[in-house]
Amino acid sequence: MKFVDEYRDAIAAKQFVEAIARVTTKEWTIMEICGGQTHAIVKFGIDELLPKNITLVHGPGCPVCVTPIELIDKAIEIASRPDVIFCSFGDMLRVPGSQKDLFLVKAAGGDVRIVYSPLDCLKIARENPAKEIVFFAVGFETTAPANAMAVYQAYAQGIKNFSILVSHVLVPPAMEAILSSPLTRVQGFLAAGHVCTIMGYTEYEPIAAKYQVPIVVTGFEPLDILQGVYMCIRQLEEERAEVENQYARSVRKTGNEPAQQIIREVFRIVPRKWRGVGEIAESGLGMQEKYQAYDAEQKFGVASYTAEEPSECISGLIMQGVKKPNECSAFGTRCTPENPLGAPMVSNEGACAAYFRYRRVELMATQAEV
Amino acid sequence: MKNGKEFTLACPIPISQYPQVMLAHGGGGKLMHQLIEQMFVPAFHNSLLGVRHDGATLNVGGAKLAFTTDSYVVRPLFFPGGDIGTLAINGTVNDLAMCGARPLYLSAGFILEEGLEMETLWRVIQSMREAADAAGVQLVTGDTKVVDKGKGDGIFINTAGVGIIEHELTIAPASVQSGDAILISGDLGRHGIAIMAKREGLEFESEIESDCAPLAGLVAQLLGAGLEIHCLRDLTRGGLASALVEIAEAARVNVHVEERFIPVREDVRGACEILGFDPLYLANEGRFVLFIPASQTDAALRVLTAHQFGEGACVVGKVAAAPQAIVTMKSRIGGNRIVDMFSGEQLPRIC
Amino acid sequence: MCLAVPGKIMSIRGDDLLRSGKVNFGGIVKEVNLSYVPEAKPGDYVVVHVGFAISIVDEQEANQVFEYLKAIGELEELQEGGAA
Numbered sequence: 001m002k003f004v005d006e007y008r009d010a011i012a013a014k015q016f017v018e019a020i021a022r023v024t025t026k027e028w029t030i031m032e033i034c035g036g037q038t039h040a041i042v043k044f045g046i047d048e049l050l051p052k053n054i055t056l057v058h059g060p061g062c063p064v065c066v067t068p069i070e071l072i073d074k075a076i077e078i079a080s081r082p083d084v085i086f087c088s089f090g091d092m093l094r095v096p097g098s099q100k101d102l103f104l105v106k107a108a109g110g111d112v113r114i115v116y117s118p119l120d121c122l123k124i125a126r127e128n129p130a131k132e133i134v135f136f137a138v139g140f141e142t143t144a145p146a147n148a149m150a151v152y153q154a155y156a157q158g159i160k161n162f163s164i165l166v167s168h169v170l171v172p173p174a175m176e177a178i179l180s181s182p183l184t185r186v187q188g189f190l191a192a193g194h195v196c197t198i199m200g201y202t203e204y205e206p207i208a209a210k211y212q213v214p215i216v217v218t219g220f221e222p223l224d225i226l227q228g229v230y231m232c233i234r235q236l237e238e239e240r241a242e243v244e245n246q247y248a249r250s251v252r253k254t255g256n257e258p259a260q261q262i263i264r265e266v267f268r269i270v271p272r273k274w275r276g277v278g279e280i281a282e283s284g285l286g287m288q289e290k291y292q293a294y295d296a297e298q299k300f301g302v303a304s305y306t307a308e309e310p311s312e313c314i315s316g317l318i319m320q321g322v323k324k325p326n327e328c329s330a331f332g333t334r335c336t337p338e339n340p341l342g343a344p345m346v347s348n349e350g351a352c353a354a355y356f357r358y359r360r361v362e363l364m365a366t367q368a369e370v
Numbered sequence: 371m372k373n374g375k376e377f378t379l380a381c382p383i384p385i386s387q388y389p390q391v392m393l394a395h396g397g398g399g400k401l402m403h404q405l406i407e408q409m410f411v412p413a414f415h416n417s418l419l420g421v422r423h424d425g426a427t428l429n430v431g432g433a434k435l436a437f438t439t440d441s442y443v444v445r446p447l448f449f450p451g452g453d454i455g456t457l458a459i460n461g462t463v464n465d466l467a468m469c470g471a472r473p474l475y476l477s478a479g480f481i482l483e484e485g486l487e488m489e490t491l492w493r494v495i496q497s498m499r500e501a502a503d504a505a506g507v508q509l510v511t512g513d514t515k516v517v518d519k520g521k522g523d524g525i526f527i528n529t530a531g532v533g534i535i536e537h538e539l540t541i542a543p544a545s546v547q548s549g550d551a552i553l554i555s556g557d558l559g560r561h562g563i564a565i566m567a568k569r570e571g572l573e574f575e576s577e578i579e580s581d582c583a584p585l586a587g588l589v590a591q592l593l594g595a596g597l598e599i600h601c602l603r604d605l606t607r608g609g610l611a612s613a614l615v616e617i618a619e620a621a622r623v624n625v626h627v628e629e630r631f632i633p634v635r636e637d638v639r640g641a642c643e644i645l646g647f648d649p650l651y652l653a654n655e656g657r658f659v660l661f662i663p664a665s666q667t668d669a670a671l672r673v674l675t676a677h678q679f680g681e682g683a684c685v686v687g688k689v690a691a692a693p694q695a696i697v698t699m700k701s702r703i704g705g706n707r708i709v710d711m712f713s714g715e716q717l718p719r720i721c
Numbered sequence: 722m723c724l725a726v727p728g729k730i731m732s733i734r735g736d737d738l739l740r741s742g743k744v745n746f747g748g749i750v751k752e753v754n755l756s757y758v759p760e761a762k763p764g765d766y767v768v769v770h771v772g773f774a775i776s777i778v779d780e781q782e783a784n785q786v787f788e789y790l791k792a793i794g795e796l797e798e799l800q801e802g803g804a805a
Contacts, residue, residue, distance in 0.1 A: 001640055001747040003727040003766055003778055010630070012790055013703035019793045036723055045705015061723075089771075090646075090717030107390045114717065116570060116645070117772025119754065142723035145757055146771045153738065194723035197768060197776045220725075222703045223786050230793070248782040250725075250768050256775055259757040337713045338400055357710045573743075573750040640747030643726045644769075 003249070007221030008044075016226035017049045020233060027053040028236050029185045030229060031178070031321045033171060034192035035062030035350065036220050042354040044222045050229065057185065057321035058351035060174050060274060061192055063138040064091045065319065065343040065350045067167045068273040069309050072097035074302040075136050075165055076105055081300070085111045085128060087121045088136040095346045098307045118150035118164070125154070125162040134296045137164040142194040144168055144285060145259035148266035151287075151294045163296040168285035169272055171195050172203045177280050179211040183322045188232040190218040190225070193247035198263075200255030204243045212241040219247035266291055275343050276315030313342030318351050325355040332356060397715035398607030398653075422620055423542050424465040424603065427535065436471030438462060439530035447490065447524055450564050451579030455497030457655060458527040460584045461606070463505040467586035468602040468658060470541035470593060471533030473505060478529050479513040483522030494525060505584035507531065533586075537593055543620035545600040550689040551667045552625065553660040555588070555674055556581065556682035557633040558610055562652030563641045570645070578637055583656030583679045592660070595673050601661040604654070608711065610686075611650040613659055614697045615711045625697045627687030627709070650709065651716050664688065725770035727778050730755070730763050744769060 032038060038058045041047050047056050060066050076097050079086035086102070093102040093112065106112040111131075115121060118135050125133040137147040147164060154162045171192060178184055191204060196217045204215045214235035218228030228246045235242060245251055265288070272284025287295040297303040312330050317323040325331050325344070335341040337353050344350035394401045411419060418426045425438030442458045452460075458478065466473040478498070482491065502509055539545070561580040566572070585604065592599060601621070603613040610632070618625040634642075634649040642649050656679055662670050667685060674680035687699075697709040728746040733755060735741055744753040744767060751769075758767055758774045767774035 001636065001643065001727075002729070003783060004643065004747075007786065008702045010703050012787065015790055015794070019790070019797070022797065034723060043707060044701040044703050045707045046703070048705045048707075049703070093717065094713075103392050103394070104388070104390065107388075107392050117754075119772055140723060142725065142770055142775065145775070146754075146773045149738070149754065149756070149773070156738070192723065194725045194768070194770060194775065197725070222701075227786055227789060246786075248785055249779045250776045252776070256757055258759060259775065262757075338404070357708065567749075575745065575748045575750060635748075637748030640728075640749040644746050644749060644751060646724050 004221065007219070007223040009223065013049070013222055013226060016223065016230060020054070020226065020230050021051045023230070023237055024051050024053055024233050025237060027055070028187055028233060029055045029057060029321070030188045030190060030232050031057045031059045031186040032190040032218070032225070033059040033061040033175065034195070034220075035065070036194070037190060037192070037218065037225060038062070038351055038354050040220055040222060040225060042357070046222055046225055054229065054233065056229075057324065058318070058354070059178070059321065060277060060319035061140065061171065062344070062350050063140055063143070063167070063169065064095055064346060065315065066169055066274040066277065067092070067095065067138050067343065068275045069097055070273075070305045070307040071165070071167045072101070073099075073307050074297065074305050076100060076102060077302050077305070078134050078165065078296060078300050079105045079110045079112050080108070081132075084132045084134055085113060085124060086134050086136070087113050087115045087124065089138065090114045091346065092136055092138060095343050096340060118147050119153070121162060122150060122154060122157075122159060125159050129161060131161060132299075133162045135162070135164045136167070138167045140169055140171055140192070140195050141198045141263075142192075144263045144267060145198060145256070148262045151266050151291050152262060154294060155291060160293070163294045163299045165296040166267075166285065166287060168267065169274060170269070170283050170285065172207060173280050173283035174274065174277070175207055177277065177283075178320050179207070179213065181320055181322070183317075184320065186213070186321045188214040188236055189216070190228045190232060191215050193217055193219040193224070193251055196247070196251045196255065198256050198259050200253050201243050201245060201251065202253065208241050208243050214241050215243045217243070217245045217247050217251050219250065275309065276313065276319055278316070310341050315342035315344045315352070318344055325352040328352070394713065394715050397712070398612050399712035399715065401713055403711070421542055421544070422616070424468040425471070427469055434535040436466050436469035436533045436535055437530070438465040438469070439528065440465060441526065441528040443523060443526050444565065445523055446565075446568050447494065449568055449580055450577050451561075452582035452655070453494060453497050454525055454527060455494035456501045456582050458529045459498050459501035459505060459507070460582055460655060462529040462531040463507060464585045464604045464655075464658070466531050466533035467589040468541070468604050469533070469535065470537060470539060470589065470599065470602065471535045472590060473507045473531055473533040473586050475510045476502065476507050476529050476531045477511045478509055478527060480515070481522055481526040482514065482516045483524050484516055484519040486524050491525065501584065505586060539593075539599055541599050541602055543601055543617045546617060546621040546623055546661045546689055547600065547663075548623055548689050548691040549664055550600055550661045551664040551685055552627060552687040552689065553662070553667070553670060553674065553683055554605070554610065554632070554686050555585070555658050555660070555680045556656070557635050557638070558605070558654060558657065559634055559638040559642070559649040559652035561655045562609070563638050565653075566645070567641065572641060572644075574637060576637075578635075578641075581654050581656035585656065585658055585679060588674070588677045588679050591673050591677060592670065595669060597666050597670050597673070598663055599660065600663070603659050605657045605659060606655060607653050609649070609651040609653060610659065611648070611697070611709050612711050614709065617661070618697050619695045622694050624690040624693050625687065626690055626699070627697070628700045629702045631684060631686045633682055633684060647716050651712055661689065723770060725768045725775060727766050727768050728753070730761055730765050730767060732763055733761075744774070
């Protein structure tokens with residue numbers, strides 16, 4: 001596949017790894033924001049190839065992982081209604097709410113469907129006029145234009161039996177929250193290439209300046225990530241703190257303006273709770289007044305739900321880069337992908353599941369030595 | 371008899387896990403294993419079941435027989451490269467072949483949904499007849515049940531099969547040894563994607579056909595060439611990854627493969643990229659993995675590649691002593707990782 | 722987060738918000754919404770996320786990774802030369 005295969009070249013990867021080793025003179029901790037990058041790092045064994053004095057920590061960039069437990073409970077409540085067809089991206093179905101997950105709703109007879117695109121829901125809505133179609137709109141800036149378009153088209157086409165349960169989060173406020181934590185270990189960021197494809201990267205410049213951290217907008221293939229790490233280390237070694245763009249084949253400085261327009265048309269910025277992290281001001285998207293009729297929380301009267309997270313799960317510390325998954329006392333024992341305590345163990349991109357799936361033995365061996 | 375826990379009527383799967391059967395319990399991943407290991411194996415415990423192979427190997431009146439069963443619930447019933455009928459014959463034929471047996475006789479049980487078109491049933495029956503002829507097996511007994519409209523998915527088929535083992539090898543995970551070469555019989559994932567594409571509405575430049583094929587003839591040729599086969603496993607639900615994990619765990623060895631050796635067609639990879647799937651976990655219906663002594667690699671490849679169902683055969687890795695009971699893979703760019711089973715089914719990874 | 726895959730536009734139909742096209746991913750063809758890449762034309766590669774094209778791949782920038790790698794090598798040779 002063009003624009004995929006060439007970035008998985010073993011020889012070029014080796015050259016990047018060697019170049020990284022040559023420029024690294026100190027210990028550095030870099031956070032990759034995006035769960036897709038975490039997935040590539042563990043799947044291709046990239047962290048294993050890097051010099052030992054570079055630590056990659058996995059950021060909060062997995063929408064499945066940061067969706068707060070009460071939103072899962074709301075989804076379960078709505079999906080359990082006999083008049084509802086509940087649609088979601090695949091991974092959300094396994095995330096535990098306070099009592100159960102969406103798969104259990106399906107097993108109990110609920111009509112829960114996996115869709116590839118939010119637009120698929122409009123088709124389902126037209127085909128099932130007697131049912132209410134609800135889409136679980138999770139995601140970061142990358143997914144927001146797609147979810148916004150579904151609402152926009154439903155409004156334009158007068159489709160009334162469709163609504164979305166919004167759990168949209170924004171990356172820059174989360175980065176600031178991580179950087180302002182006194183516990184933070186993060187010295188540089190690989191910013192999420194597809195989020196920046198939509199939003200551009202001007203928002204990151206004040207963050208780099210204020211906290212004196214290098215931020216490299218990075219793609220998702222192994223060579224992208226290796227180049228992103230190299231650029232970040234170079235900045236750290238040279239005591240620079242700039243925003244650089246490794247992923248220029250997709251990311252333009254001002255992002256995708258038509259997409260941003262639709263986001264602003266349908267959504268507004270609201271405070272949002274992140275699972276494991278807590279509430280962050282101006283870090284989420286909610287529905288604009290004009291589109292309230294498409295807000296599932298209003299439509300089904302579940303807006304006021306609250307729920308407590310399991311106390312043993314340290315997902316917040318993990319997503320802030322303060323701890324690694326294997327430093328959790330429940331990791332691999334009381335918390336596994338089959339029986340997750342927290343969301344990072346559920347999603348394929350969740351830091352804990354990625355560690356469990358791909359790195360478990362090595363980590364267990366290390367733990368045994370300690 | 372501590373706390374009387376050795377005999378209990380309570381469900382042994384902890385309630386903190388799923389208290390109900392989920393689709394994922396049939397997905398070929400860890401949840402299915404949990405079901406087998408915690409419920410079926412303890413309940414029916416015996417030495418034959420304990421081998422945990424695709425079929426059981428029986429000694430009956432001096433003859434060594436292989437015996438297996440499988441049920442087929444595919445949707446859509448018809449797909450490029452086959453249908454539920456071809457699957458129902460080939461799947462059971464292949465399970466017998468994986469025991470190193472020559473398949474002889476099959477039974478077929480049909481669960482039909484009220485309202486099913488006779489024409490549809492007839493097409494499936496014809497496919498089964500053709501597949502049985504091609505595999506050289508006879509369908510010698512059967513059963514039919516009809517369920518109320520809405521209680522089935524058109525057609526469910528169960529087939530069981532008996533075959534004869536005409537050699538002295540023990541083809542099972544227990545025979546796998548450190549140093550063995552690991553071969554697969556062709557490219558991965560075509561069946562899984564052919565089915566998925568029908569459901570997801572993907573189109574193709576040129577259609578992807580299921581790899582569905584009877585493998586007993588090819589296995590017979592391998593045996594006929596005098597190869598010392600240690601283990602065979604067809605790569606159905608859960609794909610290559612799950613098959614390797616099962617074998618590594620049962621044989622207590624390290625199975626090591628290299629990503630760059632594993633053939634996956636470009637269009638199959640394209641579909642995987644879009645859906646966020648890993649081809650290692652896709653289902654195949656005409657592919658198997660073969661464990662043999664490394665010294666016999668070339669001889670095995672000659673037999674495999676000369677056969678129409680083994681044209682794309684290649685070496686994908688080797689067996690090492692440690693770390694035990696685990697599958698490791700060297701990625702395309704040279705990093706190592708652990709290959710694990712999926713919990714349930716692969717879910718489209720969107721975000 | 723945000724799995725997005727590059728594919729080649731084969732054909733385009735419709736306008737504005739309903740603008741869509743067939744996009745080819747290594748032989749797999751999928752209908753993709755193109756309203757966020759109004760200047761895209763058949764033959765262009767687009768990055769696709771959940772059924773939406775979110776950018777046009779800049780083919781010149783696509784080589785940048787390899788040029789960068791080459792530049793690192795040359796830079797280091799220069800520095801080594803200077804040190805010796």
